[in-house]
Amino acid sequence: MNSFYERAFGNDSNMPSYDEVKQRLSLLFYNYLSHSEGPVRPTVPQSIEIGGTHIKEKPDPLPVDLAGFLNNATNGAIFFSLGTNVKLKYFDPQLIETIYQVLSRQPLRDIWTWDDQEPKPGNESNIYFQNWLPQDDILAHPNTKLFITHAGKGGVAEAQYHAVPMLALPVFGDQPGNAQLMMASGFGISMDLLTLNKESLEKGIQEVLNNPVYRNNVRKFSDLYRDRPLTARQSVIYWTEYVMRHKGAYHLRSPIVKLGFLARYNLDVYAILLLIFACSMIIFEFLLRFLVNTILLKTQSKVKRE
Incomplete structure (x- = not known):
């Protein structure tokens, strides 16, 4: 952490040291909500959990063409997105073709985040391609029945909030861990993207869509995630203003921060x-x-x- 601090502020003599800054912390925000995400952690009053701040409390209207596509999805829709860091142009063309073939024969409509400038793999009428899509707003739509995701923290949280079961295709970083936690909670399944074939992908999609356990589990979680005295964004505003009103909130800290190493x-x-x-x-x-x-x-x- 000291290395990150020095990288951000260099050797500016006007800046306090990292250890001094730690002593001055009034409040600490966690992108986490323990009573629903678990495990419950022992924290002090200065630790404020604000998991879900990026999720809108009320979804924005969808673009007209996308809204029409989703509203007319009488059998529901599948949303497929691997985020902004996973570029489809680096994928084996056969893998893209496999995904396309499976999605195109679904009775549901499919929304595919297509970030490549190359020709699309096909033009089936049940697939909507776009290089940028309002993910949170799509997941909030009642016709969205399945989220095929790379299991990034933000996307998983949005799907949990909107009670959409998931099929995870993790790639790197924290994604495999997020996918494992999602599976352990019973919100969906995870598959290996590099060994994917038509049969396994079709089987995975049907498992999540047709097994009510996943939707019931994520719906229960959504109820817990939403049930709090203040929304995540309201919590950020309230506690930020609290610190400003009281010229700091050092009274919320654990007394251990004032103790020396021995004590x-x-x-x-x-x-x-x-x-x-x-x-x-x-x-x-x-x-x-x-x-x-x-x-x-x-x-x-x-x-x-x-």
């Missing part, structure tokens, strides 16, 4: 306990030697008298 880790206490233990062992050894010697002397004295 923080109770090394002084451990040293005293170790000293007491050592003294006790010395005294015990002295008493044991005294007792043994006394017994030996009495035994020797008794032998001599005999």
Whole structure:
């Protein structure tokens, strides 16, 4: 963290050191919500959980053509997006063709984030291609039944908030871990993108769409995620203004931040306990030697008298 701090501010003499900055922290925002995401963590009052700040409390209207496409999806729609960092142009053309063939024969409509300038893999009427799509607003639409995602943190959170089950195709970074947590929570399944074939992808899509367990699980999570005294964005505003009103919020911090290294880790206490233990062992050894010697002397004295 000190390295990141120096990279951001360099050797500016007007800036306090990283350790000094840590001492001045009034409040810390977490992109997390423990009572729904878990596990519950022990935190202090200065730690404010604001998971879901990027999710709109009320979705924006969709572009006219996209709104018409989704509104007329009588069987529902599948939203397929691998985010902005995963470029389709680097994929094996056969993999793109596999995905296209499976999506094109679905009875549902498909919305595909297509970021490549090359010709699209086909022009089936049930697939809507666009190089940028309002992901949060699409997931909020009641006709969206499945989200095929790379399992980025933001997209997973949006799908959880809008109660859309997922089929994850993680690529790198935190995505495999996010996909594993999503599966463990019962919100969908994860598949290996590089070994994908028509049969496995078709089977995965049908599993998530037709098994009500996934939608029920993510719907329960959505209820918990939304049920809080303030929305995520309201929490950010309230606590930011709270710090401004009180010229800091140092009273919310744990007193441990003011302690030195020895006191923080109770090394002084451990040293005293170790000293007491050592003294006790010395005294015990002295008493044991005294007792043994006394017994030996009495035994020797008794032998001599005999």
